[in-house]
Amino acid sequence: MDRGRATRSRRGTVGRWSTAQRRGIAIGVSVATVAGLAAVTWPALAGEDPPGSERTPAGPSQQIVDALARDLSLTPAQARARLEREQWARGTTQRLRSELGAGYGGTWLAADGNQLNVAVTDQAAAARVRAAGAEPKLVSRNARQLDTVKASLDRIADEATPDVAGWFVDVSNNRVVVRAQPGSEAAVQRFVRSSGAPANAVTVVPSTEAPVPLIDVRGGDPYLIDGRARCSIGFSVVGGFVTAGHCGAEGATTSSPDGVAQGVVSASSFPGDDWGVVETNDEWVPQPVVNDFDGGTIAVAGGQEAPVGSSICRFGSTTGARCGVVEALNATVVYPEGTVTGLTRTNVCAEPGDSGGSWMSGDQAQGVTSGGSGDCTVGGTTFFQPLTEILDVNQLTLVTTANAPGAPPADPPAATDPPAPTDPPAATEPPAATEPPATEPPAATEPPAASPPPGSECAEHKALKTATLGAGRRQVQPAGRYFRAGHGRQSGCLDGPAGANFDLILQKWSRGGWRTVAVSNGPTADEQISYSGSAGFYRYRVESRRGAGDYTLGFSVR
Incomplete structure (x- = not known):
């Protein structure tokens, strides 16, 4: 792991927590009392697969297909077709964002996942979108202008009251949406006006959401922080793994649930962001897989960001594999511990114990669970910290099926x-x-x-x-x-x-x-x-x- 990586995030100082913030986090962190939580597998000779095991096939894993079919009410064939279409949409989005420049206003998939819509500000950009096989939508504000409107709210985030749940860019309607407790809309409108954001670019929407960090965690594989608090691994990176920032401050030690020394938190940011990086010792080998909570793993092929409207699945130890769709990128969330911005908003449910866990769109890693509201009985909203920012800020390399450490040779030198x-x-x-x-x-x-x-x-x-x-x-x-x-x-x-x-x-x-x-x-x-x-x-x-x-x-x- 590069020890010379950046030590500051775009929105705050890494690892600097106030006493009040630490007190708020400590309320939700559980004390680990179970000595062994992870299952073991019986040894198999190298070059052989254990009885009943299957090699990871090409394309989306069966676990993703099954979870997606269940949560989006699809047949397995429809789920696979949607995943294939979304793979094309991710690549097309990335290319058009670069090609259109100032004419680009954002992308989103239709509710059924078939049509990729692209917001554009002129007819020339619309023609290029059609040529790429997507549907153009003329808008008045490009993506950079929308981000500027949202940034004006981010600058006064500390002035937000508990009536404000958060805000995000709604690319499909070419505006910024602020969610507020019902009955508080007038007060929240005053908050919006004080930001200086154009009135016609922001809409206040009543909402009962009250997001909190999902701190009582062991999603993905569990680990302990300083031998007490329990959190979960997000994704493997070269030299360690990434997870939620509210799990532990920089310098905290980590271990397995049964006490085997694992590593140290080398970077952490919360609030402002919600990411943490753990540098593991030589006994731990990061692998390009996610625990599917069904006795197997899901391979991680890359980290290409999914556009709004894409299907997405979350993996956490409390509620297992849960799927839904991406509702917004670059969302700001007002937690009791402070405001976190740059999160991705989804309609996937989660509960305490799922925090820090992995988010996948097809075989592409997306981020780590931050927090949310609701539960998996009545449904809810969950936010995750995008993986791309964690990798960029900390100069990390995601471990994927293309660069994973290989098995040892049969007769090493x-x-x-x-x-x-x-x-x-x-x-x-x-x-x-x-x-x-x-x-x-x-x-x-x-x-x-x-x-x-x-x-x-x-x-x-x-x-x-x-x-x-x-x-x-x-x-x-x-x-x-x-x-x-x-x-x-x-x-x-x-x-x-x-x-x-x-x-x-x-x-x-x-x-x-x-x-x-x-x-x-x-x-x-x-x-x-x-x-x-x-x-x-x-x-x-x-x-x-x-x-x-x-x-x-x-x-x-x-």
Whole structure:
């Protein structure tokens, strides 16, 4: 992660919270009491898929299709057709925004997702829109002018009363909408006039919305802040992940729910914005996936922003996968802790516990949950912090299927193997210089797995390997390769020959090499390892300090 990244956001100082703001956040943060919340997966040999698993197919995942069909009352075929149309709309929007310049007034999809509408300020721009396959709509204000009107309200956001829920640019009606509690419209109109915004460019709409940050969270994969507050991972970036800013201030430490050290909050902004960045340690490998809360994951292919009217799905641990549509971009929300601007407004429901979680449009990452109003029983409005701003302000790279860290090679070069910690050799052992190089024997030289000898201490483990190890040699198990393991506790057991001294080493593939994460190096050939760690690729290494003979290795993931 680039430590030289920008340390200020466009709308405030990163990580600077007032006492009152921290007090407001603390009200909603829960204290974690459950030791283990994440499911683990049984190890599978590299190059094989665990029973019942499926490789991620091309195009939208089945989980997205199912959630979209459920929440938008579509058939699976209609959901897939909509997602394909929206993929085209995202690319067309990006291109037209650049090509039309001052003639561009915003884009939105029709309610059924089929027609892409583009606001334009002149006929020349309208002709280019038609040529691109979209429908032009002549308007009086371009996108920059609308943003200027909204910015005039943002400048006096601190003067907004609790009667104001927030405001956003309504591109389809070429105006800025301010939402106010019913009966307070006259007072809110005075607030609007004091901003200096043109009266004909702003509309005050009565609304019962009362957004609050969704703080009691573990959407996506859960993590702890300073061992107490529980939040959720948004998306993986190179070196860590992004999440909601109200989860923790800069410098806070993070860990897994069962206490495994994870990283530190390297940047945070709330209010003003609502984003946070966690820099993880070497034991955590960011992956391009989102927990689908249905026993699988959804691949992240990119981060292209979806236009207004696009379908979108939110993933959170309280309410699972929920879908709806994008209602507005660049919305301002007035929370009790302060005003946050630049959010995306949706009609997707959410509840406490969903904050910080991931938002996806098709296979494109969109942002992290900030807050909202309502719930998933009666429906509601939820806002998310767009991912593009988090990446831009902090100079981060989103981890996608195109740039994800790959699986380790079946036989990685010896140079990537750091030496395992060792005790001083006994007087009868040869000096270290006489030991053979740390190359792994090919899998073909490993004897096949067999039943452990009667009475073996390792028989209770599900995965068992038996082999013969020569004096001063080392072997990698299972079968010279590695296995996949989910987040959780791992146990390893080595039952070696009497009179020998074998060591047992657990390694994890991290950032291009094998890193030793646990070692058992007692004076005999019988060793035990217990290690709690994150999901990833692992392998065991058995080393002979003294002696040779048959051994049994058993290992499990709980």
